[in-house]
Amino acid sequence: MSRSRTRTALLLCLIGLAASLALATGATVIDGPADTLADDRVAIQPADGPNGEYAYLDGDDELVIDVSPTNPNLDGEFEGVNVNSRTAFGDVFTVTYTADELAHVWIEHDVDGLSFVVSDDSDEGYRSIESEEHNVTLGPNATASVGVVVDTTDEDAVPGTLSESAFGIHARVADPATEPSDFGGERDETGSTGPVTTVTAPSPSERVFVAENVDDGDTVRFDAGEMELAGAAVSLDRLDLLGASTRSYELEAAGSPDAFADAGPLEADDDPRPLAYLALAYDLDANDVEGLRLLFSAEPAYLDDTATALGDVTLYRLAADGEWAELDADGVDERVVELRGSPADRDHFSATSEGLSVFAVAAHVPRIHATGASLPDGSVDAGEETVVDVDVENRGGAAGERSLTLAADGEAIATRAVRLDPDASTTVSFPVTMADPGVYELTVEGLGAGDDALAAGTLTVGSPDAGDGAGTGSEADVTETPEDAGNAGEGGGANGDTAGSADTSTPTDEPGGLGLSGVAGLVLLLVVVTVAVPVVRRIGGS
Incomplete structure (x- = not known):
């Protein structure tokens, strides 16, 4: 069998695990049976929870730890431990000590x-117990x-089936005056046996936590x-009360x-x-508590549906002054989740509070708002471009993106x-070109929830031909035909004195040059005068 194949099909068997136990009680060493030891003072059993499926008692009541595809407790989809990996399995089996020391x-x-x-509470979430130290x-x-x-x-490492001689579980009585207990407190001269806890669940959303025999710290x-x-969607998984000095209490x-x-x-x-x-709600003095650690979790689908990133999940506590104070909430590493036997199909978080109060699980979200809009040039011709400037800021605690729409x-x-980091701001410019003349009310839409459309200004769009048309009409009004010129000449001859009086009494601006129509009229007048002079002479000589 190849080494890589052996690694994939990992089988750890603690055959006769309890048989190798040496329990020292005074001068007596007692060997116990496979699942219980030392006259039932020590018991070894598969743990409750999902990872307890990796352990079982065989036909000889010997504990077996099996993380291979051959494990009878696992479905056929499990293929064993991955090659070239480091995998933690928490809460696989339990060791219970029932003696008085x-x-x-x-x-x-x-x-x-x-x-x-x-x-434990280290960064890794666990520690080795492979030596007496x-x-x-x-x-x-x-x-x-x-x-x-x-x-x-x-x-x-070539894991496979391991003999019972490969493992030994050891227990040794400790000095009760000097040795703290990792599980179950410590026994001192007062007879304390460490905290005793009970948890009851009146409903899915309620718990009653009771602790007794609690020693200071x-x-x-x-x-x-x-x-x-x-x-x-969101649940409380564990509550740790740190350093309470009250002997017994209820939360x-x-x-x-x-x-x-x-x-x-x-x-x-x-x-x-x-x-x-x-x-x-509690019956102890909150000032006598060093802190409170909360472990909570959420369904990934719920976070996805609410567009909540893992890094944006946080926890707030209501302080005595009525203000909500944010706590440092951190995601729990997958290895720690697995070690604790917590559900792997949820996202887990941890936060520590210095006091007891009301808490809020929350998420930082982007809060992008338009704070103002301006239209620098509100009067243009059709087809001419202008610009609307919109000031935008993110008042939220998470980066985000929002689409802004300019409407006419x-x-x-x-x-x-526009995409903005928390507390960032920017100006978004909208180029605007209107094809048709008219008056338009411009607004900015697509703002934050509850925000009304933001008025950007009134845009007046004129016709690009309006000025040329007015000039052409004026020229048409003053253009003269040859017939009109002749009549004007005759009229001028008959009313010469009046015309001369108008010129002196009402000064007018003279043109800088003579137009074609003026030249044509002058030529026509000369022709008429030239023809008329011989006729007058002829009449006068007869």
């Missing part, structure tokens, strides 16, 4: 490319959920079990897609869009797309 628990093995881990400490009746990390990038985790905040959580009446809707800078709300008398004539 604190105990260090760790796992030892010599298998390349394999790690046993438990979840890096153990997990369990209190009485406490359980650790163990995962595995498989690294097939290691050329020396303990972090108490509550599994909210995908409590609905906005139906199944009631309620989710809603709408704002709670006592708190009012989300109002904050950049005008974020609320996705869901979470309200907490309500009819769209041009469209421009």
Whole structure:
């Protein structure tokens, strides 16, 4: 069988896993059966949740971890671990310690490319428990959920069926006065056995979290079990109360897609869009709490339908002064999601608050608005271009794009797309050319939701031939025919004195030159005079 084929069909068998356990209780070492150890003080079982399918008890009650296609719990579509990859499987099996002492628990093995881990709050989301130095400490009746990390990038790792001698789970009683517990608190001289928690669900959108036996500074985790905040679209998955000094307390959580009446809707800078709300009621002093960590998730289809990018999802808290304060909400890495056994078909987020209050899951969105429009040249001829300038800004907390439309008398004539980063602004120019004369009211449309069309100005478009037409008509009014010229000459001769009086009494501007019509009239007049002179002489001589 080739190495690459072996990697793809990975099978990890912890045969007789419990048989290699060495549990030290004073001077006695007790070997237990396969699934329970040390007179039932330690129990090893497949974990609840989706990743628990990778573990099962075989016919001999021996725990088997199987991430190969041969796993009887998995459907036929599973093809095993990918080659040249590093894959984390969280919450595969559990180790429960039922004795009255604190105990260090760790796992030892010599298998390349394999790690046993438990979840924590590091950047990776998990840590190794493969030595006594890096153990997990369990209190009485406490359980650790163990995962595995498989690294097939290691050329020396040839995973296959592994013998029972390859693994050992070890537990050693710890000093209760000095050793903190990773799971289940610590036992001290007062008899404390660590926090005991219960979670009840009155409805899909409500949870009641109760913690007892809490020591000062303990972090108490509550599994909210995908409590609905906005139906199944947005849910609260886990709530961690950090450093509470109250011995016991109760928190009631309620989710809603709408704002709670006592708190009012989300109002904050950049005008974020609320996705869901979470309200907490509690019987402890909030000032005695170091913080609250919230893990929440959303359906990818819901985020797509609402055009919400993963990086734009955030969380707000209603502060004591009535103002909404934004928290640092981060996406949870896929490896951490898998390690925790959280649903892989959702997008997961985490945020930490310094106080308890009402919270709003929200999304930064673009808020693009036109703030003004101008028409520098409001009077042009038909066919002549002018420009409308529109000032645009993004008041939202996310980058975005919007299409602006310029309309004339309500009819769209041009469209421009503008994209802006948060708090950015620009000027969009619309070239405008109208073919027909007239008066047009220009407006800008396609603005933000609730915005009316923005008036850009009144554009007056004239006819390009209006000036030439007026000049031609004036010339037509003064053009004379030859007959008119003759009559004018005769009239001028009969009324010469009157014409001369008009010239002196009413000065007029003289033309700088003689037109063709004037020359023709003058020639005609000379001809008439020349003919008339001989006739007069002839009459006079007879």
